[in-house]
Amino acid sequence: xxxxxxxxxxxxxxxxxxxxxxxxxxxxxxxxxxxxxxxxxxxxxxxxxxxxxxxxxxxxxxxxxxxxxxxxxxxxxxxxxxxxxxxxxxxxxxxxxxxxxxxxxxxxxxxxxxxxxxxxxxxxxxxxxxxxxxxxxxxxxxxxxxxxxxxxxxxxxxxxxxxxxxxxxxxxxxxxxxxxxxxxxxxxxxxxxxxxxxxxxxxxxxxxxxxxxxxxxxxxxxxxxxxxxxxxxxxxxxxxxxxxxxxxxxxxxxxxxxxxxxxxxxxxxxxxxxxxxx
Numbered sequence: 191x192x193x194x195x196x197x198x199x200x201x202x203x204x205x206x207x208x209x210x211x212x213x214x215x216x217x218x219x220x221x222x223x224x225x226x227x228x229x230x231x232x233x234x235x236x237x238x239x240x241x242x243x244x245x246x247x248x249x250x251x252x253x254x255x256x257x258x259x260x261x262x263x264x265x266x267x268x269x270x271x272x273x274x275x276x277x278x279x280x281x282x283x284x285x286x287x288x289x290x291x292x293x294x295x296x297x298x299x300x301x302x303x304x305x306x307x308x309x310x311x312x313x314x315x316x317x318x319x320x321x322x323x324x325x326x327x328x329x330x331x332x333x334x335x336x337x338x339x340x341x342x343x344x345x346x347x348x349x350x351x352x353x354x355x356x357x358x359x360x361x362x363x364x365x366x367x368x369x370x371x372x373x374x375x376x377x378x379x380x381x382x383x384x385x386x387x388x389x390x391x392x393x394x395x396x397x398x399x400x401x402x403x404x405x406x407x408x409x410x411x412x413x414x415x416x417x418x419x420x421x422x423x424x425x426x427x428x429x430x431x432x433x434x435x436x437x438x439x440x441x442x443x444x445x446x447x448x449x450x451x452x453x454x455x456x457x458x459x460x461x462x463x464x465x466x467x468x
Contacts, residue, residue, distance in 0.1 A: 196405065198449065199402060199449070200406075200442050201445075202445055203215070205294050205297050206297040211293070215437060218282055218283065218286040218437045219437050220433075222282060222437060225275045225276060225278070225279045227429070228272070228275055230267075231268055231272035231275055232266050232271070281343070283436065284339065284440075286440065287443065288335045288338055288339070290441050292326070292335060296328075297325075299323050299325040300325050302323070323376075330377060334375050334377075337381070338371060338375075364403070365395070365397075366388065366393075366396070368388075368392070368399060368447055368450070372388070372448055378455075392450075392454065399450050402450070406442050410439050417431055
């Protein structure tokens with residue numbers, strides 16, 4: 191049963207008829223791999239690293255020298271293009287993960303409704319919600335994905351600059367906010383209500399979600415050491431495999447968020463009985 195639960199986390203194409211997710215996966219891999227083959231991008235940041243060392247190496251506060259260094263940052267146009275495309279790659283990964291999570295919940299509920307004639311499904315739906323959870327409409331899902339991407343674009347930099355001050359609190363609270371985007375993408379709540387709604391559902395599932403997230407993190411760490419070894423064989427192969435593995439891990443996290451939310455909605459851990467779903 192444990193092996194089946196682990197397999198379920200990484201079986202990313204097990205959604206709907208599978209081909210939609212396979213296309214999403216391949217499209218994301220191609221776009222992220224293409225970033226490294228951009229002929230206008232320059233990945234050589236040696237001058238910038240030397241400049242940074244020189245700035246931090248100033249022993250005295252020399253105003254003229256300091257201003258001269260700041261006015262001549264050795265960041266080429268190619269470097270800027272590479273950084274911009276790298277940032278674009280992360281947003282592509284985020285978009286794919288949000289689409290995957292939303293589609294997962296939608297397909298899960300469609301499948302649940304199609305099998306709603308069984309006695310087990312009727313008991314679950316009546317005991318938990320009295321009515322079956324309805325799948326979100328595609329146009330509404332697209333709108334919500336775009337809104338989350340817009341919010342991420344607006345607040346990503348402020349969050350990155352402040353996250354170091356609240357890193358411990360973020361780690362502790364991550365299982366509570368992990369499923370909030372899925373709650374919003376499912377259509378069950380509005381944006382602001384999705385956070386308290388997800389936190390309320392996650393209270394009893396805190397350590398279960400944390401365990402599953404830790405498992406994916408462990409796999410990610412192992413692969414982060416193994417995949418770079420391909421550079422000694424072929425740089426091209428490394429870029430492609432790196433894009434494939436990164437996309438797979440992002441979608442695995444998205445799948446975990448979808449599985450967690452659907453499980454928490456149907457089985458809110460009342461009493462001692464619970465499914466071994468996540």
